Amino acid sequence: MPTITPDLHIQIVRFKIAPEKADGLIEAVRGELGRWVSHCDGFVSSTFHKSEDGQHVINYAQWRDRAAFDAFLQHEEQQALRKVLGAAGAGRAEADSFDLIFTVER
Template sequence: MPTIAKNNEVVTVIFSFAVEPERQQELIEMMIDALETTTKHQSGFVSASFHKSLDGVRVFNYAQWRTLGEYEAFAQSPQDQAIGARLSQFQLLDSRIYEVVISKPDDATLKITKGDLIHFAEFRVKPENQQRLIELERENVVIALEHPNLLCANFHRSVDGARTANYGQWRSLDNFEALLKEPTYESVREYWKGLAENEFHLYKVVYTEPLE
């Protein structure tokens, strides 16, 4: 099954879509079909994990490739262009290449499985501020992990310098609002202010390849 860890020797590609709630499942099914018929058979493909937001308005794919060259070769191929044409009826919000820079707890290796509950936060940042933002993320993730239902957090940086992203796995989202309200987590809610713009949604993993 797919795994996320700081020492993973893979190229991570994350792309996200905005979608109307009534078409969220349609988009997911189209992505699954493209994966099964085309993408997973390409040289260098490692994994894909599809996520749907609980509010119905987002879908994202956390994909892994063996090398940057193999991913770029597929991204420029007629096969991927055909997939892009099929999905163009949906709004592509972002598509970037990332590397994992923070995995907490230190011994954590996140295995992505169907049904996982995820808090995925994206930070839009100027390249000259990306490293400072990562430093603040490293400081504040320790506080966030005091929440009893947050199992692990994995921060990524985009190689173009314009994003960081936190992929957090939760045991339960019942008490997620505590991070947004309780004084204990005040610094966690504000550390990026003045450096980045933040948007997050809560997700469920609905499909992974490979399964094991």
């Protein structure tokens, strides 16, 4: 579950994918999250969303801070993660970092 605090580093990744491959991509990433990503120092959460037409998958990821995210990017398993994404049919991915400005809850 995402943690809503302004001090976290937020990374949003949008994958373009063929609709019939979206569920496979999500399961492949779930496997990598369980195998190593969620064990990285500073990992907080990763929340996946699939568009209604199945052509986009969004990963809303939270890290303790930018340094923890940068360490994740340098992790020795990054090459394996890229191979898993490619094998699952992930097309072009767009990634951006964000600052939390505000949230509304009920």
